[in-house]
Amino acid sequence: MTTTPPSPSAPAVVGVIGGGRMGAGIAQSFAAAGSSVVVVESSAQAAAAALDRVATGLKRAAERGKLIEPAERVLARVTTADSVDGLPAEAELVVEAAPEDTALKARLLAAAERAVSTTTVLATNTSSLSVAELASALTRPGRFLGMHFFNPVPASELVEIVVAPYTEAAVISAALDWTHALGKSDVVVKDSPGFASSRLGVALGLEAIRMVEEGVAEPESIDDAMTLGYKHPMGPLRLTDLVGLDVRLAIAEYLHTTLGERFAPPQLLRDKVARGELGRKTGQGFYTWQ
Structure with a gap:
């Protein structure tokens, strides 16, 4: 039985x-x-x-x-x-x-x-x-x-x-x-810096921010490339707005210290945080939120 x-x-x-x-x-x-x-x-x-x-x-x-x-x-x-x-x-x-x-x-x-x-x-x-x-x-x-x-x-x-x-x-x-x-x-x-989820998620998010910084494409296009091309449920820039740019910056700084230059925060991220553009919670990040 x-x-x-x-x-x-x-x-x-x-x-x-x-x-x-x-x-x-x-x-x-x-x-x-x-x-x-x-x-x-x-x-x-x-x-x-x-x-x-x-x-x-x-x-x-x-x-x-x-x-x-x-x-x-x-x-x-x-x-x-x-x-x-x-x-x-x-x-x-x-x-x-x-x-x-x-x-x-x-x-x-x-x-x-x-x-x-x-x-x-x-x-x-x-x-x-x-x-x-x-x-x-x-x-x-x-x-x-x-x-x-x-x-x-x-x-x-x-x-x-x-x-x-x-x-x-x-x-x-x-x-x-x-x-x-x-x-x-x-x-x-x-236990390791960023574990699995943050380490991978932040790496993708930082690269997406660098692409905006370099003028490669608009945030919507970068996000669409991942949601439509790779079936991600949400693009990395919209997700950054949801998590909070200040939170992403703090994690990136920690990973930069522990894992090296590949996690160096882009200047655009630092500038947005300094201006108080923290994402959904402040109404402005890479997107404008109601």
């Missing part, structure tokens, strides 16, 4: 550090999968804004028929705290989704480790920073790994699982189960 293996289940309790676009999306995804979620922000005002982002995301998901429960019921599973000390000790998983700053992330992760159980899995949502370097701030590096979610988190299909040298096999297995419980697929990569 063949038995069907049990379906993976989401953690009962999850903490998310950072309630910006990515953190709110992570919180929404786990809450929709049945988890009780605590979102940590830097102040009561920021925490309220994070909760509003989750509510807005759930409303949109409900309108698209992507929720199996009423949005209000899912939102009731999300609470906030204005300090890492407010993380629930019983959390099975804490995901750090702070800005791409190694010192900031390390400080928050170390504080989170002190606030939760010794069995809690800690994860960073970094898209490029060294997971091993962040692990050095922890007393239990075996309970730590990277879980790189993609924007927009609720609609994205992928989580990149980044394994550091001391990550325990059981922690990797748990992260894979939780990824599948969210209805997402995984790729597992060893």
Whole structure:
């Protein structure tokens, strides 16, 4: 007699550090999968804004028929705290989704480790920073790994699982189960600059920016070449606008430092960031956004 293996289940309790676009999306995804979620922000005002982002995301998901429960019921599973000390000790998983700053992330992760159980899995949502370097701030590096979610988190299909040298096999297995419980697929990569997704994605994006800088073609034409010719779902310049030019610049600078000149940021990217043309979030990047 063949038995069907049990379906993976989401953690009962999850903490998310950072309630910006990515953190709110992570919180929404786990809450929709049945988890009780605590979102940590830097102040009561920021925490309220994070909760509003989750509510807005759930409303949109409900309108698209992507929720199996009423949005209000899912939102009731999300609470906030204005300090890492407010993380629930019983959390099975804490995901750090702070800005791409190694010192900031390390400080928050170390504080989170002190606030939760010794069995809690800690994860960073970094898209490029060294997971091993962040692990050095922890007393239990075996309970730590990277879980790189993609924007927009609720609609994205992928989580990149980044394994550091001391990550325990059981922690990797748990992260894979939780990824599948969210209805997402995984790729597992060893810790290295930019992992797989950012390293390849940034390389393509930077070359597209150089082509605009050199006058090879307009942004629309470059993007069409990739969407129509290579079946990419979105062109590299439109994707850069979606991710944020400031985010792309920060990742490129890190990869330039760690991997060499091929990741040197184009001057056009630096100029746009200096002018505040950061993409969709500011209304102007390589495209004009409503």
